[in-house]
Amino acid sequence: MLGNFTYHNPTKLYFGKGALENLEGELQKYGETVQLIYGGGSIKKNGIYDRVLALLKKCNKTVIEDGGVMPNPTVEKLKEGTMLAREHHVDLLLAVGGGSVCDYAKAVSVSVFCDEDPWEKYYLRFEEPACKIVPVGCVLTMVGTGSEMNGGAVITNHAQKLKIGHVFGSEVMPKFTVLDPEFTFTVPKRQMVAGIYDAFNHICEQYFSGEDDNVSDSLSEGLMKSLIANSRVALKDPLDYAARSNIMWAATWALNTLIAKGKTTDWEVHMLGQAVGAYTDATHGMTLSAVSLPYYRHILPYGVKKFRRFAVEVWNVEDAGSDEEVAKAGLARMEAWMKELGLAMDLTSLGVTEEMIEGIAKATLVMDGGYHVLTHEEIVAILKESL
Ligand code: NZQ
Ligand code: ZN
Numbered sequence: 001m002l003g004n005f006t007y008h009n010p011t012k013l014y015f016g017k018g019a020l021e022n023l024e025g026e027l028q029k030y031g032e033t034v035q036l037i038y039g040g041g042s043i044k045k046n047g048i049y050d051r052v053l054a055l056l057k058k059c060n061k062t063v064i065e066d067g068g069v070m071p072n073p074t075v076e077k078l079k080e081g082t083m084l085a086r087e088h089h090v091d092l093l094l095a096v097g098g099g100s101v102c103d104y105a106k107a108v109s110v111s112v113f114c115d116e117d118p119w120e121k122y123y124l125r126f127e128e129p130a131c132k133i134v135p136v137g138c139v140l141t142m143v144g145t146g147s148e149m150n151g152g153a154v155i156t157n158h159a160q161k162l163k164i165g166h167v168f169g170s171e172v173m174p175k176f177t178v179l180d181p182e183f184t185f186t187v188p189k190r191q192m193v194a195g196i197y198d199a200f201n202h203i204c205e206q207y208f209s210g211e212d213d214n215v216s217d218s219l220s221e222g223l224m225k226s227l228i229a230n231s232r233v234a235l236k237d238p239l240d241y242a243a244r245s246n247i248m249w250a251a252t253w254a255l256n257t258l259i260a261k262g263k264t265t266d267w268e269v270h271m272l273g274q275a276v277g278a279y280t281d282a283t284h285g286m287t288l289s290a291v292s293l294p295y296y297r298h299i300l301p302y303g304v305k306k307f308r309r310f311a312v313e314v315w316n317v318e319d320a321g322s323d324e325e326v327a328k329a330g331l332a333r334m335e336a337w338m339k340e341l342g343l344a345m346d347l348t349s350l351g352v353t354e355e356m357i358e359g360i361a362k363a364t365l366v367m368d369g370g371y372h373v374l375t376h377e378e379i380v381a382i383l384k385e386s387l
């Protein structure tokens with residue numbers, strides 16, 4: 001049964017080769033001053049920066065440079081970007097990059113007019129913004145997070161050893177996003193596969209929960225099958241446009257609020273992964289891949305029917321034998337695919353040591369929407385098994 005819901009996603013998408021042309025029309029809707037937000041320099045190397053800057057100049061914008069957003073953006077960088085936006089009274093925050101850059105732009109957007117400490121208000125107390133929000137637009141260059149069409153903004157506080165995501169409402173979602181699959185061609189293979197697994201896991205998080213009679217489950221299976229097939233093509237040939245465009249589109253739908261509607265969701269793999277990220281600063285998708293199989297094997301008995309369906313529908317396991325046998329065979333095929341992609345399959349390779357386990361377990365938020373609510377001891381056991 002579907003629960004009641006309201007569905008509204010305000011992000012306008014421009015998809016495909018040459019989609020950046022549409023930036024000009026979008027820029028005309030906003031005031032003169034644009035904060036141009038980007039990461040560590042990939043957009044300067046691949047020419048996207050020059051193309052965006054040319055359009056900003058053509059529209060007579062005053063450009064406030066805000067580069068150097070790191071993967072897993074920090075609370076210190078958020079303060080810096082917020083000060084910049086305040087000082088220059090910016091009219092638009094234009095994020096050109098991956099999930100980190102888009103997330104950071106959204107975090108700045110709710111901080112500029114916030115008269116409290118944004119970290120405490122949004123990330124420790126999970127309060128909603130009560131202030132004016134500066135509009136955000138995105139040009140996506142790395143696929144995976146879904147940040148281009150959702151309200152999520154994950155910030156890391158290294159001093160407090162916390163990495164926390166706040167999922168803001170539709171007023172914080174990007175007003176528009178440019179999605180040109182060719183912009184992702186220069187993403188290093190390790191990042192590409194981490195992004196693919198991130199998107200895949202977003203679907204798992206929304207799939208492994210609730211009853212088996214929700215249209216979201218069928219949508220999810222279609223998205224997962226498409227990601228698996230296209231990941232294999234992209235792995236062989238990262239310049240295959242068909243594969244990269246399908247991956248980009250599937251990743252957007254994996255986390256743009258649609259498939260979570262009317263059902264419960266889990267998100268425990270992300271909570272484990274984020275706690276690992278707070279301790280190691282490792283690549284997000286890899287923190288998820290390293291803990292996924294120990295977690296799913298642990299919760300399998302509590303949701304065995306769904307794991308059986310996953311095995312049959314997504315991994316083409318023969319629908320014969322006990323629920324447990326079929327379900328386990330599905331996870332075995334998933335494991336083989338993850339190894340094929342070259343994902344991190346253990347936490348040790350990400351820099352986690354035995355001594356960190358207790359701290360990581362404490363930093364892991366416990367969710368109650370999945371098949372089983374973990375105890376602290378279970379979290380410790382799953383983390384140890386993931387080492
Ligand atoms: O910084 P630059 O030089 O641009 O390099 C980046 C970065 O090193 C590089 N890159 C991006 N586009 C490129 C490129 N390199 C070459 N060519 C290109 N076209 O890729 C590296 C990783 O970028 P990043 O933005 O960090 O990756 P991702 O998109 O995976 O974002 C990760 C962040 O998003 C959060 C994660 O926790 C993490 O902080 N998430 C956001 C979510 C959301 N908004 O809903 C949900 C996710 O679960 C996730 O938690
Ligand atoms: Zn994720």
